[in-house]
Amino acid sequence: MYKVTVIGSGNWGSVAAKLIACNTVRLDSFHDEVRMWVFEEKLPSGEKLTDVINKTNENVKYLPGIKLGKNVVADPDLENAVKGANMLVFVTPHQFVEGICKRLAGKIRADAEGISLIKGMEVKKEGPSLISNLITKQLGINCSVLMGANIANEIAMEKFSEATVGYNQNKSAADRWVQLFCTPYFNVTAVQDVEGVELCGTLKNAVAIAAGFVDGLEMGNNTKAAIMRIGLKEMMTFSKMCFPSVKDSTFFESCGVADLITTCMGGRNRKVADAYARNGGKRSFDELEAEMLQGQKLQGVLTAKEVHEVLSSRGWLHIFPLFSAVHAISTGRLPPSAIVKISEENLRHVQLVSSL
Numbered sequence: 416m417y418k419v420t421v422i423g424s425g426n427w428g429s430v431a432a433k434l435i436a437c438n439t440v441r442l443d444s445f446h447d448e449v450r451m452w453v454f455e456e457k458l459p460s461g462e463k464l465t466d467v468i469n470k471t472n473e474n475v476k477y478l479p480g481i482k483l484g485k486n487v488v489a490d491p492d493l494e495n496a497v498k499g500a501n502m503l504v505f506v507t508p509h510q511f512v513e514g515i516c517k518r519l520a521g522k523i524r525a526d527a528e529g530i531s532l533i534k535g536m537e538v539k540k541e542g543p544s545l546i547s548n549l550i551t552k553q554l555g556i557n558c559s560v561l562m563g564a565n566i567a568n569e570i571a572m573e574k575f576s577e578a579t580v581g582y583n584q585n586k587s588a589a590d591r592w593v594q595l596f597c598t599p600y601f602n603v604t605a606v607q608d609v610e611g612v613e614l615c616g617t618l619k620n621a622v623a624i625a626a627g628f629v630d631g632l633e634m635g636n637n638t639k640a641a642i643m644r645i646g647l648k649e650m651m652t653f654s655k656m657c658f659p660s661v662k663d664s665t666f667f668e669s670c671g672v673a674d675l676i677t678t679c680m681g682g683r684n685r686k687v688a689d690a691y692a693r694n695g696g697k698r699s700f701d702e703l704e705a706e707m708l709q710g711q712k713l714q715g716v717l718t719a720k721e722v723h724e725v726l727s728s729r730g731w732l733h734i735f736p737l738f739s740a741v742h743a744i745s746t747g748r749l750p751p752s753a754i755v756k757i758s759e760e761n762l763r764h765v766q767l768v769s770s771l
């Protein structure tokens with residue numbers, strides 16, 4: 416029997432718990448109960464978020480108005496939440512995952528399998544480290560990934576969408592993850608390319624920041640399409656330069672071009688970057704994030720910084736004018752209008768390297 420714990424309970428974490436909970440009651444090979452670890456906080460009413468979730472079956476802060484399923488149990492104690500679980504779903508903002516893994520080391524079942532729904536990466540001395548790899552290294556477990564064109568609020572309302580599971584060796588584990596997540600309105604397929612799937616989900620957030628600048632400056636649809644095209648090229652080039660095994664075909668799965676499109680149209684990164692540009696860069700991303708997202712977290716600004724660290728340490732800045740501009744603008748070193756001042760020479764270079 417498989418026992419599932421969801422580590423994280425934000426907007427997407429709550430929807431993931433809902434998807435999983437509807438399958439664990441339906442399928443005999445899974446325990447019905449789904450534990451969901453909650454980073455505890457007090458609500459304005461003075462109540463604890465965990466207590467309210469368990470009382471109302473709703474995450475009133477991060478996913479109001481949606482029932483999670485009666486078999487979802489919120490737990491503020493991380494160690495207790497993972498006790499006995501052999502399927503661990505990681506879904507927190509990427510900046511918190513390293514600390515969470517440190518707390519979990521030695522506390523999980525040796526035969527556990529992991530899956531990361533986290534879009535982001537860490538940069539170590541040796542270069543970019545993907546979150547799935549960090550989980551594997553710190554916890555000694557195999558870790559697949561699930562990414563896709565998945566704006567959580569839409570899936571919460573059971574509007575049809577697709578997702579991609581990326582796996583390396585363990586196809587039977589990947590099939591089990593597909594079974595756990597698939598519903599008639601959430602269609603999941605698996606591809607053997609963890610790094611490719613995860614890099615798509617990670618890098619598109621930096622492109623979405625660029626798309627938001629273009630929207631905020633009211634530059635129109637053609638400009639936005641150009642930014643998305645250049646962004647996709649840079650995503651592919653960066654992925655293949657850092658991880659040569661990444662497959663071209665992965666970029667045509669839900670995790671690739673479809674996620675890029677939906678995030679650049681309707682995501683939180685786009686929305687806050689739009690406001691940043693409308694304010695002429697005078698209000699910081701941190702300030703706008705706190706005001707507009709009320710506890711939800713952006714990943715794109717941090718990802719652009721992490722990508723920049725890799726590019727500057729490897730001497731690749733000139734190959735990635737869009738990623739470089741997103742970082743320079745989001746840190747206030749260039750005005751938002753610089754997003755389209757990408758030199759012809761640099762663009763030609765990006766195209767050349769992408770075609771290798």
Ligand SMILES: NC(=O)c1ccc[n+]([C@@H]2O[C@H](COP(=O)([O-])OP(=O)(O)OC[C@H]3O[C@@H](n4cnc5c(N)ncnc54)[C@H](O)[C@@H]3O)[C@@H](O)[C@H]2O)c1
Pocket residue numbers: 423424425426427428429453454455477506507508509511532533534535565566567568710711712713714
């Ligand atoms: N929301 C979406 O539409 C969506 C869709 C697909 C993927 N994702 C990805 O899923 C991941 C999680 O995003 P989300 O939308 O579930 O979260 P969120 O941005 O909605 O919420 C932030 C979460 O971080 C928690 N948190 C705050 N401080 C913390 C700390 N110090 N330690 C641990 N947790 C802390 C909060 O309690 C909350 O659960 C991200 O990588 C995101 O890119 C999100």
Ligand SMILES: O=P(O)(O)OC[C@H](O)CO
Pocket residue numbers: 534563564565566567620623674677678681682683684685713714
């Ligand atoms: O709202 P965003 O910008 O964090 O994007 C959400 C998802 O990643 C879309 O798949």
